[in-house]
Amino acid sequence: MLHVLACIAFLGLPVFTAPPNNDNVLSDIRTYKEIFGCALTIIFFYVNYYFLIPQYYFTKKYVSFGVCVALGFILVTALPNIFFQIDYSGPHHMNEHMHGPFMGGPPHHHRGTISMIFVHAAHNLLQFMMIFFLSLFMKINTRFKTVQKEKISSELSYLKSQINPHFLFNTLNSIYSLSVTRSDKTSGAIVALSGMMRYMLSEADKEKVSLERELEYIRSYIDLQASRFGNTLDLSLTIEGSSEHKQIAPLLLISFIENAFKYGVNPEEPSKISIEINVYGDELMFRITNNKVHIDTADVTQTGIGVENTTSRLNLLYPAKHNISITEDDKEYSVLLILKLT
Numbered sequence: 001m002l003h004v005l006a007c008i009a010f011l012g013l014p015v016f017t018a019p020p021n022n023d024n025v026l027s028d029i030r031t032y033k034e035i036f037g038c039a040l041t042i043i044f045f046y047v048n049y050y051f052l053i054p055q056y057y058f059t060k061k062y063v064s065f066g067v068c069v070a071l072g073f074i075l076v077t078a079l080p081n082i083f084f085q086i087d088y089s090g091p092h093h094m095n096e097h098m099h100g101p102f103m104g105g106p107p108h109h110h111r112g113t114i115s116m117i118f119v120h121a122a123h124n125l126l127q128f129m130m131i132f133f134l135s136l137f138m139k140i141n142t143r144f145k146t147v148q149k150e151k152i153s154s155e156l157s158y159l160k161s162q163i164n165p166h167f168l169f170n171t172l173n174s175i176y177s178l179s180v181t182r183s184d185k186t187s188g189a190i191v192a193l194s195g196m197m198r199y200m201l202s203e204a205d206k207e208k209v210s211l212e213r214e215l216e217y218i219r220s221y222i223d224l225q226a227s228r229f230g231n232t233l234d235l236s237l238t239i240e241g242s243s244e245h246k247q248i249a250p251l252l253l254i255s256f257i258e259n260a261f262k263y264g265v266n267p268e269e270p271s272k273i274s275i276e277i278n279v280y281g282d283e284l285m286f287r288i289t290n291n292k293v294h295i296d297t298a299d300v301t302q303t304g305i306g307v308e309n310t311t312s313r314l315n316l317l318y319p320a321k322h323n324i325s326i327t328e329d330d331k332e333y334s335v336l337l338i339l340k341l342t
Contacts, residue, residue: 241279264290
């Protein structure tokens, strides 16, 4: 629709920019010549935008591109003069001009005609170059946005491919621990894992998911981990506010929670994890704090992989719409995330 309005406005330029003393602008052949020239310029714009730039400019065939643009200018300039032959010397000297300087007519009429043709050509060149650079800028800008979008999409796919196996590995470890102790909770944990994997397969590739379903997924994960550690873990989960009709990028918060359970829990030490999720209007506040406990040095190099990935996803999906603060001291590790959901 915007392109249609722009084309109509461009075609109307000869009428709107006609001299104020021209009372018969719509019956003046010069007006129709200008409109025809504008129509040819519009055609060149789309030929350049959809064909010349992709086929020659982006493939670095600059000579061919330059030749095609030059031919385009010649056609846009010449065709109106071929179809609409105008006597630039004016109606008072029409007969004299038709004879020309070599037929006995005054030579200054011929010079005036040549001068008007050059002025007309210069005007066409300015108009043509404006349209040429506009189409070039728009195409380059569109291509840049497309490349950026593809880059973001590929990066998100890579980050998700890292998050999912990491989650599965941790959860299977939890279920294995239950099975070793022959816990009655093992079958329930397998069913919970099945539901979580179903959610990941159906929702993980979506740009946004229901916040309610995401919170349900988080609850399932926490229940699964809580069944593994039992009374050895001081765990609290608080969810406040309304999550109805809210959406969030899938699997965005789970990495922080995974990190807390993997590196903040040791059955032989006092372990505590506190999770708060508050939804106020379109803003979500997520806070998680865990004690620092002794972990196997073989696992230290893997610490924070999920957190780094989630931080990268936040920068890609919520630029200027989130604020994250990660603090730690000798005893605690804490993450505070403020997220605009819209």
